[in-house]
Amino acid sequence: MSHVSVLLDAAIDFLAIRPDGTYVDATFGAGGHSQAILSHLQTGRLIAIDQDPEAIARAQTISHPSFTFVHANFSELRSVLHDCGVAQLDGVLFDLGVSSMQLDNAQRGFSFRDSAPLDMRMNTYANRSAYDILSTASERELADIFFNYGEERAARRIAHAIVERRAAGKLPKTTVEFAQFVAGVVHRPGKRERIHPATRVFQALRIAVNDELGALREGIVEAVDLLRAGGRIVAISFHSLEDRIVKQTFRDTDRLDVLTKKPLVPDEREMAENPRARSAKLRAAQRKAS
Numbered sequence: 077m078s079h080v081s082v083l084l085d086a087a088i089d090f091l092a093i094r095p096d097g098t099y100v101d102a103t104f105g106a107g108g109h110s111q112a113i114l115s116h117l118q119t120g121r122l123i124a125i126d127q128d129p130e131a132i133a134r135a136q137t138i139s140h141p142s143f144t145f146v147h148a149n150f151s152e153l154r155s156v157l158h159d160c161g162v163a164q165l166d167g168v169l170f171d172l173g174v175s176s177m178q179l180d181n182a183q184r185g186f187s188f189r190d191s192a193p194l195d196m197r198m199n200t201y202a203n204r205s206a207y208d209i210l211s212t213a214s215e216r217e218l219a220d221i222f223f224n225y226g227e228e229r230a231a232r233r234i235a236h237a238i239v240e241r242r243a244a245g246k247l248p249k250t251t252v253e254f255a256q257f258v259a260g261v262v263h264r265p266g267k268r269e270r271i272h273p274a275t276r277v278f279q280a281l282r283i284a285v286n287d288e289l290g291a292l293r294e295g296i297v298e299a300v301d302l303l304r305a306g307g308r309i310v311a312i313s314f315h316s317l318e319d320r321i322v323k324q325t326f327r328d329t330d331r332l333d334v335l336t337k338k339p340l341v342p343d344e345r346e347m348a349e350n351p352r353a354r355s356a357k358l359r360a361a362q363r364k365a366s
Contacts, residue, residue, distance in 0.1 A: 081171070082171065082312055082346075082353045082356045083312055083340065083342060083346070084109065084112055086340050087109060087112075087169055087312065087358060088109075088112050090310045090336075090358070091113070091167040091169060091308055091310055092308060093116040093120075093166075093167065094120065094166055095116065095120055096117075096118065096119045096120045097117070097166030097167065098123075098165050099165065099167045099168070100123050100124070100125065100153070100165055100167070100168045100299070101113060101123075101124040101125070101169050101171075102125050102150035102153065102168060102169060102170045102171075102299070103125070103150065103170060103171045103172065104124040104126035104134070104135060105126065105131065105177070106134060106176075106177060107124070107134055107137075107138060110122060110124045110143070111138070114138070114143060117142045120142055120166075121142050121144070121162070122140075122142055122143050123144045123146060123156070123157065123160055123162065124143065124144070124145045124146070125146050125147075125148050125150050125156060126145075127147070127148060127149040127150075127198050127199040128175075128198050128199060129147065129200055129201065130177065130200075131145075144160060146159075149199065149291055149295075150291065151292075151294040153168075153295050153299060154298045154301070154302065157302060164302060164307070165299070165302045165304065165307055166304060166306075166307045167303075167308045167309070167310070168299040168302075168303070168307075168308075168309045168310070169310045169312075170292070170296065170310070170311040170312065170322075171312045172288075172292065172311065172312060172313050172318045173313070174186050174198070174282065182251075183195075184197075184200075185206060185251050186278075186282060187278075188252055188254070188255035188274060190251070190252070191250045191252040191253070192250060192251050192252075193205070193207065193250060193251075194206040194207035194210065194248070194250065194254055194281075195207070196278075196281055196282045197285055197286065198286045199286070202285075204285060205285065206281045206285050207249060209221070209285065210247060211242065211247065215236055216235070218231075218234070218238055219232045219234075219236075221280050221281065221284045222234055222235060223280075224280075225279065225280035225281075225284055225289070225317065226276035226278075226279050226280030226281075226283075227276060227316075228280065230262045233261060234258060234261050234262065237257075254274070255272065255274035255278070256274075258273055258277050259272065288318075289317060292321050293321055293325070296309070296311065296321070296322065296325050297325065300325070300329055300331060300332060304363065305363055305365045306362060306363060306365065307363045308335070308360060308361070308363070309326075309332075309360065309361050309362075309363075310358065310360045311360075312357070312358045313356070313357050314352075315355060319339065323339075323359060326361040329361075330364075331363060332361040332362065332363060332364065333362045333364055334359075334360075334361050335360040335361055335362055336360050339358060340357070340358040340360075341357055341358075342354070342356055
């Protein structure tokens with residue numbers, strides 16, 4: 077599946093881009109949001125960030141005098157902007173979660189559609205893969221990961237089964253093997269599952285591998301600090317854990333005016349054209365004048 081930027085028009089509208097403004101695309105991905113922002117700039121500047129090394133080549137296809145790409149995690153936003161000589165921003169966009177390119181590249185290990193190593197690292201230079209976590213984490217740590225990051229009700233049962241299999245030297249090493257193993261642990265005979273039984277566990281492992289929620293908390297707070305008066309922050313999330321952090325940060329930060337009392341979601345046309353959009357929620361806020 078080719079990558080389609082979710083809620084693109086709405087994100088650009090909420091950013092209210094000034095032709096001379098300075099903006100950050102905190103998750104460059106395939107560059108769809110960056111291209112749209114650049115189309116509104118004249119003397120302004122866009123700094124795009126992505127931790128995935130594969131994004132570097134995609135960013136090199138953009139030849140625009142206002143464009144700068146930095147290979148980094150958006151939790152490092154402040155230091156990235158310092159190195160770029162930027163003190164304040166007019167807008168920041170976060171398009172969270174895993175991208176279509178990452179899901180479609182079987183060898184990255186984000187999906188169990190195809191057999192691949194249990195990797196799941198968004199930054200492939202990072203040290204700890206999903207298999208490393210499964211190989212070393214305690215039973216309690218695994219249960220906490222599955223419950224807190226995947227909202228998996230069978231978290232303890234799955235964690236116990238993993239530790240038993242690990243002790244026997246038979247821990248699954250591929251995505252398909254691990255998905256089948258989880259399904260065997262949690263599947264109830266005669267019960268038809270709405271989603272694959274391993275879906276929540278895979279989400280939880282991916283979040284743990286990449287510290288996605290910790291990075292989001294850090295990145296969004298730094299973004300708020302760096303906004304000038306009237307500057308805007310837009311976040312597109314794809315599951316309740318991300319959305320909860322965005323919602324609470326916007327609501328509890330007295331320097332922000334929330335622009336979306338309820339999250340904006342895709343219409344039926346966008347969901348039909350882009351299945352990834354189905355779970356998307358967009359929230360936006362603006363930095364107060366004082």
